[in-house]
Amino acid sequence: MSNPRVFAVDLGTTKTVAISAVLNDQGHVKVESVASFPCTGMVKGQVRDKDAVAVSIDRALGRVEAEVKERAENVVVAVGGKGVTSQRKQAFVPIVPAGRVVRRQDVHQVLGHSRQVRIAENCELLLAAPAEYRIDGNRVHGQPVGHNASRLEVTTNLVMAERQDILAIKEVIAAGGRHAETIVPEALAAGLGVVNTEASEATAIVVDIGGSVTNVAVFEGGNVCHLGTAPVGAWHVTNDVAQLLRIEFAEAERLKTSHGCAVAASIGPDDVVQVVQSDGASRPMQRRVLAEIVESRMKEIASLALAIVADAELESWPRTGIVLCGGGSLLPGTEELFSRATDGRKARTAHPRVAGGHTRDLGVPQMATVVGLAKHALAGHDEEFVPVSAQTGWQDTVRSLKSLFGAR
Template identity: 35%
Template structure:
C-alpha cells in the first residue's frame, strides 16, 4: 500500500482535508478529499481551541470514511497575521576545497543561515532556500554535485507567534491527532494556483477567503514575502445583511447567486427577491442596489490587498497578480482587483486537478489545501529537515525545501 500523508487547511468558513500519496511517476496524487464547515476560527486564526478541535476531528472522520484509513498525523495549513518571513544568509567552506557539494553541506549552510535572532514569543517554522551561490556564482538551484570551495545560501525564514502554534498543536491533540507541521496558507495557496514559471517571473498570490486575505509573494522561484489582511469575503455578506436588513444566510444567497463586484453589471430593470428580517415574504429590490453595496466593499478589499503587497517592500519584483480563494468566485472581482493593482497583469485562478476528487478540489476555495498537499509532499520527499534539537517533537524540526515546488499545474 502507498503511504498517505494528510493535510488540513483550517479556514474560517470551512476546513478542507486531503489525503496525498505518490503516483506511479512519483508526483503527488490526491487520493481522497473532504470539506466540513469550520468552527473556532475567525479571520483565518484559531480563536477557540475546543471548537477548532471539533472541526479538525469532523474533517478527519469524514476523510477516514472515504479513504478507509486512520488519520493519525496531519499537517495543518493556517492563516492569520502571526506569520512572518524574513531573508537570511548563510555560508560554509567546502573542505577540502574543490570537492563535490553534498546534501550534508546543504544542511550545514541552511542551519548557518538560520542563526538569526528571533523575537521573543516567536519561532522559526520553515527555512526555505531561495538561491545558492557556489564560489560567488549566483543563481545555483541545485548545488549538490557541483564542486567549489565556498557554499552560500539565501534563505526565507518563516516564523510564527509561539502562542498560535501552541493553540494549533492543542487543537490537533484534542482532536486525537498528531501535528506533523504547520504551513502558512499564504505559501500553500500560492503553490495551489501557480506554476514554476509564474514563481520564477515574480507573482503575488492573493487568497480571498471568508475571514481574511492571505498573500504570498514568490520571486526567482522562491518565497519572497508573506502578508495578511484580517478581512475577507464574509465582510461583503455582513454588509448586505446590515444594509438590506436580512439574515446572514439570505445575504450569502444574494451575494453568491445575484451579486457582482461592479454595480454596472446590473441592468436598470433587473430585480431580485429579498427576504428581509421581520418579513414573511420576500420583496422585489433593484439588483443594482445589491451590487452597489458589494462594489463598495469589494473595492475596499482590493485596495487593502494592493496596499499589503506594497507593504512587503518587494512589489517592484511582482510581474503578475493571481487572485484565488472562495471570494474570487464573486462575479467581476477580477476587474475590481485589476483596477487596484493598476496595470499589473492580474488573473483569477481555480486550482485544477484530475482524478476522482477533481470536482471536490478544483475550486478556488481549495487552492490552499491543494498547495499544502504539494508543499508537504515535496518536504517529505526532500531530506532537508534540519534538526534543531533531539526531543523529536514537530517543532524541533524546521522544514526546508530545495525548491518550494511540490507539483505542477
C-alpha cells in the first residue's frame, strides 16, 4: 500500500498556501504539489474575512487537488493569534512494585493525569505534548520507557485555543466542502517546519516573523516546551516606513524588501536609495534612514519574542540557538539583530527542507508553517497516539513530538 497523502493549508496574513505531501521511503516529507494564493482575509492568526479566505483556500487547494487528482476531504490547518494560550501541568504516577521497568501504560497514565485541567468555557484543548519526563526526580533525556523507576513524573505542555477561532477555521475549510481534520497551533507548525532532525538541533528556539504576528516555539530535548505569539510582524515594519516617510504602503513594501536592513550601523552614509513619494516624484534618501526605521521595529519584535522565551524557563537557554523563519526573517541583518539581543547566541534564518521537486517554492522561510503542518500530520500516521479520558475527536490525543524529529 502506498503511503498516505496529507493536505496542509497555511492561512497566513499575506497568503494562503496549500500542499499535498507523503512520507517517502526514507521517512522524509515529500511534497507532491504546492499552490499559493495572495489573501488578506486573515489577521493575526484569526479569520477576519471568511469569504476571502474561503475563496483563497479553494484556489490554492483546488490547484493542488487537480495536480494530484484527489479531492482533499481532510485538511490539516493552523490556528494562531491571541486566543491561543499554553500552560504547563505536572503529574506523577507511582511505579509499583518500586524499581520495576517503566512501561508504555505508565506513560499513558501519567500523561492522562497531566491533562486533567479545567479548560475555560470558551476554549478547547488543541494539544497536550509532553515537555519533560522525570524518573525518581531526575530528568530523563528521551523516552522514559525501559528505565527502572519508583516514580514517573511528566510536565505536559497544554495548548488551548478559543472555540470561536477554531470554529471560524473549520467554517472556511467547510465552505469548500472539506473537513479541518487536524488543527495545529501555528507557532508549533512553523517550528516543526524548520527544526532539524539532528539531536543538537532538537533544542532550539524558533521565531517565525510573519506578516502580522511573530510566533515563537521553544523545543528542548526534542519536545516542544513552550509556544507563544507576539502581535507584531513584518507588516508593521512596512507600515512604519510608510508612515514615517509619508509614502504609499506599496512603495514602503518595495523599499523594505529591496533595500531594508535590520542593522542600521552596517549601512554607510553614502548609500542612497530613490524613494517614490505620494505625488509620484522620486527623491534620494540615505539608505541608513530606512534601516533605522526597520531596525527600531525589528528590535521590538526581538524583545517581544525573547520575553516569550523567558516564560519557558528554559534549562538549556545558555546553549540554545535561535532559528528564524517567516518572511520577516529575510530582512538582511535580522540574524545579527537577534544574535545581539541574546548576548551573541547563534541566530540563523532557516529554510524548510523537503523531498520532491518543489524545493524552490518551499525552501524559503515563509513556507515553514505549511511544511510543518504536513510534517505534523504525516508523523501522526505512524506514530503512537495516546487516547486519554472520555473525550473524543482530534483534540483527544497526546502526541509524543519526539518522533516528529525523525520524520523529515
